[in-house]
Amino acid sequence: MYKYSEKDTQFLIERVDQFEKQLNRHLSGELDEDKFRSLRLRNGLYMELHAHMLRIAIPYGILSSEQLRALADVADKYDRGFGHFTTRQNIQFNWIQLPEIANLLRDLTDVGLHAIQTSGKATRNITADPLSGLTEGEIEDARPYCELIRRWFNLHPEFSWLPGKFKIAINGAKLDETALRIHDLGLRLVKNKKGELGFSVYVGGGLGAAAMVGPETASFVPVEDILSYLESTMRIYNLKGRRDHQKKLRIKFLVRELGASEFARLVDEDWQETKDDPELKLNLKELQSLKEVFALPIKPLSLDGFKDVADFNYGIWKKNNVRNHKVSGYSIVNISLTKPGAAPGDMTSEQMRVLAKLADQYSSGELRTTKRQTIVFPFVRQDQIHKLWKSLEEYGLDSPHQGTLAQIVACPGRDYCDLAKAVSIPIANRVQERFNDMNRLLDIGDLNINISGCENSCAHHHIADIGLLGMQKKGEEYYQITLAGETLHETNIGKKLGPSVSSDDIVDAVESIVNVYIDNRKKNEKFTDVFKRIGIDAFKEKVYG
DSSP, X not given: OOXXXXXXXXXXXXXXXXXXXXXXXXXXXXXXXXXXXXXXXXXXXXXXXXXXXXXXOOGGGEEEHHHHHHHHHHHHHHSSSEEEEOTTSOEEEEEEOGGGHHHHHHHHHTTTOOOTTSSSSSBOOOEEOTTTTTXXXXXXOSXXXXXXXXXXXXXXXXXXXXXXXXXXXXXXXXXXXXOGGGSSEEEEEEEOTTXXXXXXXXXXXXXXXXXXXXXXXXXXXXXXXHHHHHHHHHHHHHHHXXXXXXXXXXXXXXXXXXXXXHHHHHHHHHHXXXXXXXXXXOOHHHHHHHHHHTSOSOOOOOOTTOOOOOOHHHHHHHHHHEEEOSSTTEEEEEEOOOOTTSXXXXXXXXXXXXXXXXXXXXXXXXXXEOTTSOEEEEEEEGGGHHHHHHHHXXXXXXXXXXXXXXXXXXXXXXXXXXXXXXXXXXXXXXXXXXXXXXXXXXXXXXXOEEEESSTTOTTOGGGSSEEEEEEEETTEEEEEEEEOOBOSSSOBOOEEOSSOEETTTHHHHHHHHHXXXXXHOOTTOOHHHHXXXXXSXXXXXXXXX
């Protein structure tokens, strides 16, 4: 498992010291809010509805048990005993007092965690498939590439003040667990006809008020040339991005206005001038060293004669929460944070410490976070899965909802966020209450619901089977419904169903949509399959009459 070097740690300490000086200037009145705002944002600090929110980076979604314990301490010492895992694999704390920020950040440096560039107009924390290195058919583990690209672009002087925020995702697996094409820049590891390794590049994706799927700007960029190609991409954005229009800051608007082919041409033109610069060649020796660091800490196991425990509740949990591993004798275990009455994605400090302890026992001390706000144990022996489940059951972490309609993704919504137009958490809880029968959930099968409290789409409602977007009408909360969004096999933005639905009626509408799906599906059809086959009108008729 990768850990920051002593040099990295020293940099983090110096960064906190610098920020603390500016924080003290602000607290003393020497630095006004407007000037302090950009500084705090670039250190992950937002002003929310009730207090400051701090977003902490979890690079590529990987956490050690030691780091999770440190986050538990942060939750108790600086927050209200819990944290919120986001759809970009980070963690947020929502009740931070401004004078305590520097001490909090200093505590994080001890375990190699930070909040640098988790906000602001710069490259954000790079995300990756949470199952990187674990599944069959993977082109290559994306994590070493994530780390090299992170090192290159973090605090890059040319791209430290971009027109807008810039999110990068990298994937090497068959399935797109990262949602590459809804990012500002998505990289997919591929091989060309000669068997050479490289990247296909997608630029200009994004959700929000104008959701867009990023077009491919290059079908194959050799591995050693990826830094120069990314620099050219960001340079064109930096030079031509719409700084003049607050609602068109993101690169997706530039790509749309220029056209994908013209944007790609401009990037290629710039790239041809820089691609042979030896300083911009990916360091293949360093890459190989990182591959060794990221190598899996397990070897194949022979479990001849092992027979798993026959238990009804355990069987349901295992069916929904356990996936195949490419290393024989091991499985991948998903731990759902969904629990009726609780906020999706939230984890208490006690739960953090429990999972850290269990990760040490069952998963080589490693955990991973996902865009569906769950926790993954990547290295669980098949003959220890039942013991792990019993421990999870003891601490109330044995939710069997992974992969079911009840595994709802939601942002904090209007309960916390001053940008939100409507609540998310109470709607999620009401849907869970309506669909609280496991037999019914198993019959419905793999169907996901995402709920965003505003058009910023922090909960990725555009790419869910059923997406709910909170809005206001004459002071009342309403929800716009989108259907059949997807990213796993192909990327499609969900289609708007029709007029928004009131808070009082939204759960009934969700149930009506689910019933149309159940009544019309054929064997093994997913929600998106049914939607594409029967069209939107059947769903409209059921919801609006």
